[in-house]
Amino acid sequence: MSYCINCGVELDEELNSCPLCGFTIGKKDITKPIHQSEFYPSDIILLHKKETRRHIWELSGIISFSGIVVCTIVDLVIHKSLSWSLYADTSILASWICLTLILLTFRRYFIIIPGLLITILTMLFLFDLFSPPVNWFYGIGLPITIALFVSVSIVVVLWHVAHFKGFNLLAFAFLVLSGFCIVSEVFIDKYLFNAVEIRWSAIVAVSILPIALVLLFVHYRMKKGKRLDSYFHV
Amino acid sequence: MKGKGIDTKSMQEVGWLKLDNAAKLFPAIMSGELTSVFRITVFLKKPIKFSAVREAVEITARRFPYFSVSLGSGLFWYYLEFNRQLPRIQTEEKIPCTAFAAKRKNEPLYRILVKENRISVEFIHILTDGGGAFEYLKSLLYTYFRLTGNKIQVTEGIILPESPITEGEMEDGYKRFFRKKTPPPVKLTKAWHLPYKLNDKPRLKVIRSEIALDKLLEIARSHNVSVTEYIVSVYLFSLQKIYLEEKEKVKKQTRGVLRIEVPVNLRKKLPSKTMRNFSLFVLPEIDLRLGVYSFDEILKIVKYQLQTGADIKQIVRFLSQNVGHEKSPFIRLLPLFIKSMAISAVYRKLGSNQCSGILTNLGCVKLPKEMEDLIDSFELVPTPPNTHVKISCAMVTFRNQLHLNFGNISRSTNFEMHFLKHLTESGIPVKVLNNK
Numbered sequence: 001m002s003y004c005i006n007c008g009v010e011l012d013e014e015l016n017s018c019p020l021c022g023f024t025i026g027k028k029d030i031t032k033p034i035h036q037s038e039f040y041p042s043d044i045i046l047l048h049k050k051e052t053r054r055h056i057w058e059l060s061g062i063i064s065f066s067g068i069v070v071c072t073i074v075d076l077v078i079h080k081s082l083s084w085s086l087y088a089d090t091s092i093l094a095s096w097i098c099l100t101l102i103l104l105t106f107r108r109y110f111i112i113i114p115g116l117l118i119t120i121l122t123m124l125f126l127f128d129l130f131s132p133p134v135n136w137f138y139g140i141g142l143p144i145t146i147a148l149f150v151s152v153s154i155v156v157v158l159w160h161v162a163h164f165k166g167f168n169l170l171a172f173a174f175l176v177l178s179g180f181c182i183v184s185e186v187f188i189d190k191y192l193f194n195a196v197e198i199r200w201s202a203i204v205a206v207s208i209l210p211i212a213l214v215l216l217f218v219h220y221r222m223k224k225g226k227r228l229d230s231y232f233h234v
Numbered sequence: 235m236k237g238k239g240i241d242t243k244s245m246q247e248v249g250w251l252k253l254d255n256a257a258k259l260f261p262a263i264m265s266g267e268l269t270s271v272f273r274i275t276v277f278l279k280k281p282i283k284f285s286a287v288r289e290a291v292e293i294t295a296r297r298f299p300y301f302s303v304s305l306g307s308g309l310f311w312y313y314l315e316f317n318r319q320l321p322r323i324q325t326e327e328k329i330p331c332t333a334f335a336a337k338r339k340n341e342p343l344y345r346i347l348v349k350e351n352r353i354s355v356e357f358i359h360i361l362t363d364g365g366g367a368f369e370y371l372k373s374l375l376y377t378y379f380r381l382t383g384n385k386i387q388v389t390e391g392i393i394l395p396e397s398p399i400t401e402g403e404m405e406d407g408y409k410r411f412f413r414k415k416t417p418p419p420v421k422l423t424k425a426w427h428l429p430y431k432l433n434d435k436p437r438l439k440v441i442r443s444e445i446a447l448d449k450l451l452e453i454a455r456s457h458n459v460s461v462t463e464y465i466v467s468v469y470l471f472s473l474q475k476i477y478l479e480e481k482e483k484v485k486k487q488t489r490g491v492l493r494i495e496v497p498v499n500l501r502k503k504l505p506s507k508t509m510r511n512f513s514l515f516v517l518p519e520i521d522l523r524l525g526v527y528s529f530d531e532i533l534k535i536v537k538y539q540l541q542t543g544a545d546i547k548q549i550v551r552f553l554s555q556n557v558g559h560e561k562s563p564f565i566r567l568l569p570l571f572i573k574s575m576a577i578s579a580v581y582r583k584l585g586s587n588q589c590s591g592i593l594t595n596l597g598c599v600k601l602p603k604e605m606e607d608l609i610d611s612f613e614l615v616p617t618p619p620n621t622h623v624k625i626s627c628a629m630v631t632f633r634n635q636l637h638l639n640f641g642n643i644s645r646s647t648n649f650e651m652h653f654l655k656h657l658t659e660s661g662i663p664v665k666v667l668n669n670k
Contacts, residue, residue: 009350044334045266048341
């Protein structure tokens with residue numbers, strides 16, 4: 001008579017592992033338990049979420065590729081060549097790759113963020129390439145996209161490391177946004193006028209600063225303990 | 235556990251079932267926390283033999299084919315689809331009454347949990363209530379005991395695996411006893427709720443207690459009330475204590491109505507053999523705007539309210555109102571997603587506000603003596619309460635033990651403390667059990 005030391009149930013002699021928890025009992029070859037991923041009730045919820053994400057991914061794949069085919073054929077029939085459909089097809093493909101990254105690498109931000117960055121940069125580069133010569137990608141597209149991703153990454157990291165997700169996070173997000181606006185204006189000015197003069201981004205920054213300060217004041221002095229999810233719940 | 239099918243031809247021919255009136259609420263409101271799942275556990279005197287459980291589950295599932303269903307969604311309503319699936323046999327995890335992936339294709343809506351010397355069944359309320367689940371568990375236990383070599387001569391009160399399945403077991407009892415043109419029940423005011431902060435997710439914590447039944451019976455009889463009436467009174471009295479404590483702290487307390495939801499098994503009141511949901515609520519209450527109540531006053535009020543509330547005419551009145559909503563042509567024609575949103579909104583705004591607490595009583599378990607001798611105890615874990623009610627309570631009696639479990643999603647155990655302290659101060663021995 002053998003017992004599983006995890007579940008405490010009595011098992012048949014011929015069983016090498018507990019069918020309930022997968023714990024290996026015997027000294028014989030380790031065989032796979034019957035239901036590898038269904039030991040606990042919550043395993044099924046995780047399995048269901050995974051399946052739902054896969055279904056959404058498959059459906060989005062069908063819709064995206066149908067869209068690409070339709071755009072390409074319509075363009076070919078009307079213009080006898082690929083013109084506007086190149087932009088449409090590239091956008092659809094890039095969107096689907098982004099969705100794939102989000103759905104299939106569930107919350108693995110170290111894969112999602114660089115993956116999204118590469119996809120969007122490639123899309124912008126291709127847009128520039130479709131109307132040669134390549135000119136705006138290196139001047140504006142590349143630096144602004146990188147600045148946007150750095151900003152978003154800072155907010156994501158803050159969200160994850162913050163012990164308390166309150167108005168303080170909202171304030172820091174506003175500050176990051178004003179920083180992003182300044183960087184964007186620098187590159188736009190440099191590209192368009194070959195000279196940098198901070199104007200609109202400074203207005204944005206000085207407008208955002210008091211809002212951020214008010215939010216920080218509310219968080220640290222008045223409503224400490226107010227969580228964003230409870231405050232904004234619908 | 236997937237695999238062998240359930241060989242019940244007529245079930246396969248029917249293919250699907252409408253949800254009963256009570257079950258229609260749950261798909262719209264259930265979530266990862268408000269799971270609508272309850273658990274009945276039986277503690278045996280010996281460790282569980284896994285292979286016998288597996289075989290017993292297969293045999294019992296054939297006798298209860300209407301439980302081998304999954305949730306399907308139509309254009310207007312959810313429905314139950316026969317799927318020939320056996321329930322999964324799994325091991326317990328830390329938190330009981332975990333959600334089902336009910337909207338997953340072919341997903342069974344009940345599960346069997348096995349650990350050490352205990353077998354638990356967890357049912358989602360879409361499928362059945364405590365009464366139906368308990369009939370299933372009795373049948374499962376009977377089969378398990380026979381498979382493990384025990385002889386059970388007397389089988390009264392148990393659905394045997396070889397007994398024929400009757401149509402009545404699948405009926406919607408609510409619809410059967412619906413009466414047209416019944417005046418609607420009186421509208422209820424909002425009830426007061428425990429003011430505690432919620433636990434972090436996963437929220438549910440269970441406090442288990444064992445109460446000496448003989449002493450409880452003696453005290454209840456001395457007050458000329460039943461065990462349920464006594465426990466409901468303790469519930470209200472404990473809530474009143476907390477209300478008064480809070481009133482000291484917060485001067486402006488508005489809602490002063492304390493109301494407990496006590497489910498009533500309608501199979502005992504109306505001639506139905508259904509194994510699907512067939513229960514309604516009685517709502518004993520005290521209104522603290524009228525003043526503070528002594529325990530004896532509460533006992534009198536609760537006794538009167540439980541008896542009048544469980545009156546058959548009152549029950550049919552509530553039942554007819556609920557079924558009446560379902561029968562309305564306007565509601566029937568609303569697409570499912572709109573209906574679900576509306577049900578969820580109405581539940582959040584009205585349904586969950588009307589009571590301060592819930593007390594489910596599975597009653598006194600009676601089994602053949604040969605089976606009782608192999609069993610140590612029974613326990614019932616209530617469905618996780620909503621965020622207004624915060625604490626729900628469930629009890630079941632077996633031999634000289636009353637097991638009272640509190641399902642708590644708040645950070646405070648003050649209520650349980652008041653409740654159990656009142657019992658011990660009344661001279662009733664209480665043992666708080668370890669969560670295994």
